[in-house]
Amino acid sequence: MRSTLFVMLLALVSSVHAADQTLTLGVFPRFSASETTKRYSPLAEHLSKRLGRPINVSTSRDFQSFWRNLGENGYDIVQYNQYHYIRSAKSYQVIAHNKEFGKSTIAGVLYVRKDSGITDLKQLKGARVLFGGGEDAMIGYIAPMYMLLQAGLTKRDFQSHFAVTPMNSVIGVYHRQAEAAGSGDAVIDQPAIRNAINPDELVPLAVSEQLLHLPWAVRRTMPAGLRDAVQAALVDLENSESGREVLKAALLSGIGKAQDRDYDPARKMVRAVLAAH
Numbered sequence: 001m002r003s004t005l006f007v008m009l010l011a012l013v014s015s016v017h018a019a020d021q022t023l024t025l026g027v028f029p030r031f032s033a034s035e036t037t038k039r040y041s042p043l044a045e046h047l048s049k050r051l052g053r054p055i056n057v058s059t060s061r062d063f064q065s066f067w068r069n070l071g072e073n074g075y076d077i078v079q080y081n082q083y084h085y086i087r088s089a090k091s092y093q094v095i096a097h098n099k100e101f102g103k104s105t106i107a108g109v110l111y112v113r114k115d116s117g118i119t120d121l122k123q124l125k126g127a128r129v130l131f132g133g134g135e136d137a138m139i140g141y142i143a144p145m146y147m148l149l150q151a152g153l154t155k156r157d158f159q160s161h162f163a164v165t166p167m168n169s170v171i172g173v174y175h176r177q178a179e180a181a182g183s184g185d186a187v188i189d190q191p192a193i194r195n196a197i198n199p200d201e202l203v204p205l206a207v208s209e210q211l212l213h214l215p216w217a218v219r220r221t222m223p224a225g226l227r228d229a230v231q232a233a234l235v236d237l238e239n240s241e242s243g244r245e246v247l248k249a250a251l252l253s254g255i256g257k258a259q260d261r262d263y264d265p266a267r268k269m270v271r272a273v274l275a276a277h
Contacts, residue, residue, distance in 0.1 A: 021053040021054070022053065022054040022055070022056060023047075023051070023053060023054070023055045023056070023076040023077060024055075024056050024058050024074065024075050024076050024077070025040065025043075025044050025047070025055050025056065025057050025058065025075070025076070025077045025078070025079075026058045026060075026066070026069060026070065026074065026075030026077070026078040026079070026080075027040050027057065027058075027059065027078070027079050027080075028060070028063070028066050028078075028079065028080040028081060028084060029059070029060050029061065029062060029063060029066055030165075033059035033060065033061055034059075036057070036059045037057055037059055038249075039249050039250045039251065040057050040249075040250055041057055042245070042246045042249045042250070043237075043246050043247075043249070043250055044056070044057045046233070046237070046242070046243065046246045047077075047230065047233050047234075050229070050233040051226070051229055051230065051233065055077075058074070058075060063134060063136060066080075067084075067136075070084065070088055071088075073091055073219060075219070076218060076219055076222065077216065077217075077218050077230060078092065078216070078217050078218075079098070079214060079215070079216050080214065080215065080217075081136075081137070081138040081139070081214055081215075082138040082211060082212070082214070082215060082263055082266040082270075083136050083137075083138040083142055083266070083270055084136070084138075085215045085217055085263060086263060086266060086267055086270055088217070089260065090220075091219065091220060092217035092218065092219060092220060093217055093218055093219075093220050093222075093227070093260075094215045094216070094217045094258050094259065094260055094262070094263065095216055095217060095218055095227060095230065095231040095234070095257070095258065096215070096216035096231055096234045096235060096255050096256060096257055096258050097212050097213045097214060097215050097216065097255070097256055097257075097258040097262070098213040098214040098215075098216075098252055098254075098255060099213060099238075099252060099253045099254035099255060099256055100186060100213060100214075100251070100252060100253060101186050101189070101253060102253050103186070103213070103253075104212065104213055104256055105210035105211060105212055105213055106139055106184050106185060106186060106210070106211060106213050106214075107139075107143065107184065107185040107207050107208045107209065107210050107211065108138075108139045108140070108142070108143020108144045108146070108147065108182065108183075108184060108185075108207070108208040108211075109144070109182075109183055109184060109185050109187075109188075109204045109206070109207050109208070110124075110129075110144050110147060110148075110180050110181065110182055110183075110204070110205045110206045111170055111173055111180065111181040111183060111188070111202045111203065111204055111205065112173065112179060112180050112181075112202070112203060112205045113173060113174065113176070113201060113202060113203075114200075114201050114202060114203050115201070116179060118179060118180070118205060119205070120151075120205075121147065121148060121151035121153065121205065121206055122151055122152065122153065124148065124153065124157075124158050124179060124180055124205075125153060125157045125158060126157070126158065126159075127158050127159070127178075127179035127180060128158070128159045128161055128177075128178035128179050128180075129144075129148075129158050129159065129160055129161065129178060129179065129180045129181075129182060130161045130162070130163050130169045130172045130173060130177060130178035130180070130181050130182070131144060131145075131160060131161070131162050131163070131169060131181075131182035132162075132163050132165055132166025132167070132168065132169035132170070132181065132182055132183045132184075132187075133162065133163075133164070133165060133166060134162055135277075137166070137182075138211070138266060138269075138270075139166065139183070139184040139211075140165075140166040140169060140182050140183055140184065141162075141182055142266075142269055142270055142273050143182075143208040143211070143269055144182030144183075144206075144208070145182070145273050145276075146208065146269040146272055146273055147206045147208055149272060149273065149276050151206075154276065155276060155277065161177075161178060163181075166181075166182070166183035166184050166187050167183070167187055167190065167192060167193055167196075169181040169182060169183050170183050170187055170188065170193060170197075170199075170202065171193070171196055171197055173202065174197040174198075174199075174201060174202060175197075180205060181202075185204075185207060188202065208269075209265060211263075211265055211266050211269075212258060212262045212263060212265075212266075215258055215263065216234060216255065216258070218230055231257065234255045235255055235256060235257055237254070237255055238253070238254040238255070
């Protein structure tokens, strides 16, 4: 009887200890909360097995709630955009980056209609520019805005409007809701775009330099051994069939190692845009 009671108490203590070691994986709201949970649950389960501790996927309805959780150090592991990382680098350490559509980098693009007659950024003076996402969207807003500033335009020289996503900004320009769309260079080839419009009617007016893709970071208070284990588990995903299925579910083609200085080109853009604002 005593031995049975001891085993039960040991199991209870073990379960409480495991619960205390639960990690929270935060994913910024590129998709709806339900779709984010669906796409990243396989990755969380994979990490849980590799690390030997539970991992919960935390979703946000919008960027405001995501920022609030991030500011409160509510995530142990987080995937977000380059601007988010730059803003949170004092609390979070970057360890990896996305690979999407076989690429480790992504560029901001300003798209216009082929029949618009617009061939130079300066022609956007007085025009409507539809950016993909809000002012914290690295590829849909900050990179395109940086190119406009480099061309000598200021924020007052054109009308800024915002679509929910970079895809919606491109669709909006196709339907003549604006003269230019701030988006990314991978957007135009996505099946959802090709099902919605004829992308051959659009052309890139300007393309930014290539930036390292979306970062993965961990809290700086995370023990070095655990941090390295998280990084290894993420980077190793593309080396096995089961790992590639996990990546496929999250619409990723791989995850590579990253370090802070890899995001210096993005920092340059962020500083210029914030200074102009």
